[in-house]
Amino acid sequence: MNFRLPLLLGASLTLHAAAELPFTQVPAEFAGQFSPGKSPLVFNDGSQVKTAADWQRRRSEILADWHGIMGAWPAVIEKPKIEVLETKSRGEGISQQKVRVEIAPGQTGDGYLLLPSGRAPHPAVFVPYYDPETSAGLSEKPLRDFAWQLARRGFVTLSIGSPGGDARLPVLSAEAKCQPLSYLGYISANMWQALASLSDVDSKRIGIVGHSYGGKWSLFGSCLFEKYACAVWSDPGIVFDETRGSINYQEPWYLGLDPALTRKPGLVSAESPRTGAYKTLIEKGHNLQELHALMAPRPFLVSGGAEDPPKRWTALNHTIAVNQLLGVTGRVAMTNREKHDPNEESNEQIYRFFEYWLKR
Numbered sequence: 466m467n468f469r470l471p472l473l474l475g476a477s478l479t480l481h482a483a484a485e486l487p488f489t490q491v492p493a494e495f496a497g498q499f500s501p502g503k504s505p506l507v508f509n510d511g512s513q514v515k516t517a518a519d520w521q522r523r524r525s526e527i528l529a530d531w532h533g534i535m536g537a538w539p540a541v542i543e544k545p546k547i548e549v550l551e552t553k554s555r556g557e558g559i560s561q562q563k564v565r566v567e568i569a570p571g572q573t574g575d576g577y578l579l580l581p582s583g584r585a586p587h588p589a590v591f592v593p594y595y596d597p598e599t600s601a602g603l604s605e606k607p608l609r610d611f612a613w614q615l616a617r618r619g620f621v622t623l624s625i626g627s628p629g630g631d632a633r634l635p636v637l638s639a640e641a642k643c644q645p646l647s648y649l650g651y652i653s654a655n656m657w658q659a660l661a662s663l664s665d666v667d668s669k670r671i672g673i674v675g676h677s678y679g680g681k682w683s684l685f686g687s688c689l690f691e692k693y694a695c696a697v698w699s700d701p702g703i704v705f706d707e708t709r710g711s712i713n714y715q716e717p718w719y720l721g722l723d724p725a726l727t728r729k730p731g732l733v734s735a736e737s738p739r740t741g742a743y744k745t746l747i748e749k750g751h752n753l754q755e756l757h758a759l760m761a762p763r764p765f766l767v768s769g770g771a772e773d774p775p776k777r778w779t780a781l782n783h784t785i786a787v788n789q790l791l792g793v794t795g796r797v798a799m800t801n802r803e804k805h806d807p808n809e810e811s812n813e814q815i816y817r818f819f820e821y822w823l824k825r
Contacts, residue, residue, distance in 0.1 A: 488766070488798040488814065491785070495778035500704060502752035505783050506790070517791055520761075527755050528689070534749070535720065535742045536643030538651045539570055541690075545659040550575070558582030559616050561601070566659055568628060568652045569638035576625035577601040579616035580665055588670035588823035589621040589660045591653060591693075593686070594679040595632050600624035608807045611674050611815065618816055620823070621666050623656055632678055633718045644742045646685050646719040653686025657693060670694055670823040674815060676768075676807055677701060677711075681719065687765065688756040695763055695822045697815050700770035700805050704753050704780045705746075707733045711772055711805065715743045754783040760796075761787040766818045767799040768811050775801050 505527065506514040514523045532538070545567040555561045562578040576597040581587060592600040592612040599606045601624045602613030612622035628648070629636025635645045643651065653673060661668035672695045675683035680701030687696035702712030715721045715733055723740035733739055739747055746752075757765075761784055767773055778799065785797050800814045 488800045489795045491778050491782065492775055495776065495782070497782070498779045499782050499786075500752065500754055500780040503750050503755055505755055505758035505787055514790065520787065520790060524759060527759060530751070531689075531746075531756065532643075532647070534745050534751075535647040536641075538643055538647070538654075539638060539640040541651070541654045542567060542570070542658055544662045545655050546573075547578075547659055547662075548573075549578075555579070555613075555616075557617055564623075566623075566625060566656070568625065568655055569648075570640050572628065572636070572638045574625045574628060574652075576623060577603070577612065578663075579612055579622045579624075581616050581619050581621065583619060585665045586667040587619060587621045587665055588672070588819070589623070589663075589666045590615050590672045590674055590819060590823075591656045591660060591683075591686075592622055592624045592679070593649070593653065593656075593673075593675045593682040594624065594626060596626040597624040600679075608809065608812055609676055611676070611812070614812065614816060615674075615819060618820060620819065621660065621663065623660055625652075625656065627678075628652060633716075635718055644720045644722050645717070646681060646714070647689070647742075649682040650685035650689040653682065653693075654690040656686075657690060661692075668692075672696060672819055672823055674819070675699065675701075677805065680768075681714075684753070684756070687763075688759045691759070691763075693763070695819070696760065696765040697768055697818060698765065699768040699807060699811070699815070700772045702772040703757065703767055703777055705743075706772075709772055715739055717741065719743070720746065752780075754780045757781065757784045757797075758787045760784060762791045762793045762796055764796040764798070764818075764822050766815065768807070768815055769799050769801045770807075770811070771803070771805040773799070773801075775799070 548565040551563040560580040568574040594600045598604045599609050600612040602610035612624040673683045674697040676699035680698045684698045687693045706712045720743040721741040728740045729737040
């Protein structure tokens with residue numbers, strides 16, 4: 466498949482294979498360097514992962530470790546209920562449905578389904594964020610309308626917001642016994658099921674994308690639920706980094722929920738220590754490269770900004786090594802911009818990534 470990516474290179478260039486995409490090439494200064502923490506290619510007993518069969522066992526081990534620390538999910542809903550509250554035309558052949566979706570047992574969330582015209586079934590993308598209006602292009606927040614822009618490119622998109630409406634006070638289903646960020650991953654699994662149930666959607670071509678808070682959500686959703694075909698994480702902070710205020714996995718609304726102690730928000734300190742699952746993960750030497758590796762061999766793009774600069778390649782090299790073991794290349798990508806906020810170029814890279822992997 467050929468396509469043009471002028472914004473990716475600064476000049477027009479026809480590309481023929483994912484491995485040729487410039488954003489899959491590790492910069493020379495980070496080649497062969499690996500971030501600290503547990504290696505995805507080493508079992509808990511210290512033995513090495515040497516074969517694809519070994520990797521499947523190690524993959525199961527990683528999932529068991531993380532779910533064991535973060536807490537168990539309820540059963541994934543096979544066909545979540547979708548209630549259409551309103552239907553209207555958005556122009557450009559796109560139908561907009563305001564929907565109420567069953568996001569978890571006994572819990573619903575309002576959002577938007579955007580349905581493009583043309584021959585179905587279409588590829589689809591789930592877009593989580595603080596609120597669904599921003600993703601659907603119905604707010605004034607610039608360059609965060611991923612769902613609308615992807616619908617204009619022929620994707621069915623589903624946007625929802627924080628469970629309960631407040632990202633810092635997430636409402637979890639009574640059946641959930643897990644950390645809030647893991648719960649967002651669980652919701653992502655159910656939203657894959659919701660999209661896959663639609664006659665307009667090709668269930669083999671469903672991706673996920675989010676920015677910042679939504680980036681953390683899409684990272685955990687895609688890594689913990691293997692049915693997503695590909696993923697984009699926009700500047701979530703792809704490693705635990707306690708020097709950065711916005712890479713705040715320690716907070717109780719992410720991984721630091723502790724019924725015995727509520728920490729003061731902010732950087733980890735003696736006055737505001739680690740709590741909850743985050744404390745256990747750090748003490749046991751875990752870091753997010755283990756979750757990244759669960760994507761293999763599925764492709765993903767880190768749309769990096771202030772929180773995910775080029776040095777994050779040392780974390781991504783772990784997944785590249787897993788992909789090499791599985792005999793694939795060109796599945797791990799990162800672009801970089803100076804600021805946390807998305808810009809037109811970084812967004813275009815995101816849309817072209819989905820067009821490449823979900824429209825072939």
